[in-house]
């Protein structure tokens with residue numbers, strides 16, 4: 001298994017989203033999205049990219065984990081967890097002290113337990129309301 005930092009391409013991204021049934025996003029849109037990504041991980045096995053994950057955010061206070069995807073053939077082998085470790089380690093190593101940092105994500109339905117293992121808490125809870133989204137179709 002080879003793990004790459006900040007090498008994820010739009011083509012690899014689209015192949016992976018297609019592999020898990022998330023459809024085929026526009027390649028140009030993904031190129032822009034990856035250019036504006038803070039940190040990405042891609043994983044190669046058997047000569048091809050089979051997993052990815054990325055961090056977006058403001059680089060200091062707020063980060064979001066996005067697009068954690070493992071090709072179905074390679075799931076349940078610990079690769080998603082390995083990518084999570086890399087993503088969280090990136091935030092952990094930021095040269096910031098005495099700061100509060102929030103790392104958020106939108107869990108796919110049924111994947112909450114996977115993220116809870118890394119310390120993420122479900123919303124709503126006693127002190128926080130629902131996460132909310134607005135989808136815009138252009």
Ligand SMILES: CC(C)(COP(=O)(O)OP(=O)(O)OC[C@H]1O[C@@H](n2cnc3c(N)ncnc32)[C@H](O)[C@@H]1OP(=O)(O)O)[C@@H](O)C(=O)NCCC(=O)NCCS
Pocket residue numbers: 020067068069070071074075076077078079080081082106107108111113114
């Ligand atoms: C969610 C996702 C990224 C997890 O990736 P993964 O590589 O399968 O994750 P892991 O293998 O690290 O962990 C998955 C499960 O396998 C188990 N596992 C980990 N290593 C294992 C191993 N060596 N052998 C067997 N099982 C293992 C884990 O305990 C975990 O159990 P869980 O299903 O109860 O959480 C993957 O299922 C995926 O891409 N899904 C489709 C896209 C998606 O929904 N992405 C999440 C968006 S929020």
